[in-house]
């Protein structure tokens with residue numbers, strides 16, 4: 270499924286706000302349009318936000334007109350605007366830091382056109398890595414399911430609950446949690462997916478259902494509040510979601526409602542997995558209390574598809590994400606392998622990978 274591309278100095282993206290009713294592809298050479306797309310969730314999902322942020326830096330660099338000595342200041346300002354678009358998904362900052370690094374290392378020795386080439390190369394590398402990360406996550410995820418459900422899989426396939434959207438639309442690849450589900454379904458491990466609708470912006474109902482339908486994977490959409498009841502009725506074998514930022518102790522920020530599913534899974538002794546690339550781990554944050562949680566407009570609750578369903582003046586509290594404490598997580602499935610509790614040690618062992626993610630661009 271098409272989510273994003275960068276061709277002929279132009280960013281192309283599918284505007285996800287109109288899905289599944291309309292497939293609108295936008296083409297732009299203006300980094301501010303890309304920033305707006307991230308802010309408004311036309312482009313969304315942690316890895317895709319990172320990919321888009323990388324290309325937005327390339328667009329900004331291409332929009333620079335002036336003498337080389339002013340390039341760095343111009344780009345820093347543009348990167349500041351890109352970084353201010355959404356605060357929670359750390360992939361955004363992972364991408365901008367990689368592109369900043371390219372400028373720092375090459376500014377003295379390269380002219381502007383060489384810098385533009387190197388920046389684009391790095392942005393493409395981020396994009397390609399995220400595609401490959403999804404495949405790796407899926408492979409690890411299938412292994413985990415085969416191991417942890419070997420007894421169940423002898424006589425039946427599994428049912429799974431997922432939240433928000435973690436497929437191609439959120440990653441550019443086959444998806445994180447969605448990629449695990451897709452490959453596990455192909456391997457004959459999955460019977461059915463329950464897709465939580467994901468209030469208020471309905472990423473589950475609009476996007477995950479759209480992707481599941483395209484992949485011909487059997488599913489039912491459920492309201493977010495039905496998950497505990499379905500677990501009580503033994504209809505859900507395990508839960509798997511993506512992540513927007515994982516702290517160094519494994520506490521995980523993901524779409525609001527994820528924590529409720531984790532609590533329900535714990536109460537009903539169901540496995541609760543997070544699937545995310547290492548680029549979603551924030552090694553600089555000791556625990557989930559330090560993760561910045563985005564609060565969004567009250568209109569996301571009081572309006573549906575632009576139509577008021579309540580008074581606009583209602584007092585509304587709209588957190589876009591919540592943090593699932595590590596003790597509720599059975600495993601974090603990454604592209605570099607499966608992390609099990611104690612997550613602090615498992616994540617610390619990955620840190621060297623994180624310290625040298627930069628290409629010799």
Ligand code: MRU
Nearest residue numbers: 313314315433435439511512524
């Ligand atoms: O607000 P969104 O739609 O960007 O939130 C997305 C999520 O919470 C996803 O679950 C997360 O980014 C993982 S994407 C593979």
